[in-house]
Amino acid sequence: MKAVALGGGHGLSITLASLRELTDDITAVVTVADDGGSSGRMRRELDLLPPGDLRKAITALAGADHPLLAEVFGHRFGGDGVLAGHAVGNMLLGGMLEVLADPVRALDETMRLFGARGRVLPMCVNPLDIEADVIGLDADPRAVRRIRGQVAVATTPGKVQRIRLHGNGGPEHPPVACREAVEAVLEADLVLLGPGSWFTSVLPHLLVPELHDALVETAAQRVVVVNLVPQPGETSGFSQERHLYVLHEHAPRLRVDAVVADTGAVDAPGELRAAATALDAHVELADVARADAGERHDPVALASAIRKATQR
Structure with a gap:
């Protein structure tokens, strides 16, 4: 099985450790x-x-x-x-x-x-910049402020509404995908998105035009792994289903085969399934959190859940 995992940081590391339980043919596409x-x-x-x-x-x-x-x-x-x-x-x-x-x-x-x-x-062969629209940073809670930079977005005390991606030279330089990364997605049998920092590690892949199109067009099974807990800063207060709605808002053409979520982390399974429906996905609930660190996935348990989710 050819597997591709897209993300960055510790979330991608967990996904890669899980995929090692399933296959040797793994490609990591990194922010x-x-x-x-x-x-x-x-x-x-x-x-x-x-x-x-x-x-x-x-x-x-x-x-x-x-x-x-x-x-x-x-x-x-x-x-x-x-x-x-x-x-x-x-x-x-x-x-x-x-x-x-x-x-x-x-x-x-x-x-x-x-x-x-x-x-x-x-993900791209040149460095990129993330720009976000954020509310909650001014006296007027509805006022939108634009902030730039991965660290600034990841640590903002406001609420991130939407992100954009620019090439290193600014808005007039759109991101250009790494050709080999696009080919890997198109040739894959399984593509994984998440877990990880939602706005700064997961969603950016969907904002690179060629990579977005490859994710839409690939014949691979597409699986989204939802975070176990909200991340302080960029996803504070997010429910499990909110992660999926934000994903759909940023890539409305993307269709997903399965969403993997931790049983104990989901407060409203019905609402999560409704959010997954917008992506044409079914939900695979499983105990995938580490027993000693509930905010992190257990690679072996996650591998088992991914296997079950793709065998339906």
């Missing part, structure tokens, strides 16, 4: 809009793709087979010098990107260094 921390510094100073989410995806696919290398890859330098806070893996990816001047080849070569299964691809 490239991060502008904070080590990734943001490298993006601004070296004009590179932000490497952090790409590094996490590589570690998720390779870490179980190479635990020491994965630990070193994620290690951050201490101290208070120019290297403070930079992850070793970010530095290696930055070097690969500069030497090879080809993001796809750089990621393929890094995976080869690990001897890892699967493939990691950027």
Whole structure:
């Protein structure tokens, strides 16, 4: 089975760990809009793709087979010098990107260094910027303010209404999809969206025109994995069904085969099923949360739920 997972950060890492239970043919398509921390510094100073989410995806696919290398890859330098806070893996990816001047080849070569299964691809081969319409930041609760940048959107105390995606040069530069990522989606048997930061890791894939069209046109089974809890900031107060309505608002042409949600996280199963109907999807409820950390998915349990959802 050819599986493609789209996302970023810890949510994508969970999805990739789950897919490893189902298949060896896995492609991760990763967001490239991060502008904070080590990734943001490298993006601004070296004009590179932000490497952090790409590094996490590589570690998720390779870490179980190479635990020491994965630990070193994620290690951050201490101290208070120019290297403070930079992850070793970010530095290696930055070097690969500069030497090879080809993001796809750089990621393929890094995976080869690990001897890892699967493939990691950027959503776009150039950095992107996220722009959001947010309410609740002014005395007038209905006033809409436009904010820009992944960190700003992810941490806003307001309520995000809608996001847009721009190329690195601004609104006049629309995002252009990575060709290999589009091909992977079109050739897949299974495509997963979520879990993860809804506005900054999941929805951006739907705002890249070529990638959006591939997600609409692919013959793969399309599965959405809903977050277990709202994320402070960008999805504060969101119900499970609200995640689906926002997804549909941003990509009304997208049809989904199944929505996977945690039984204990769903307060109103009927309302979740109604929201899924707007996507033409059925709902697979299962106990997919970790017993020791209810805000995170259990990869093995999630893999089982995905398998059941795609066998209907």
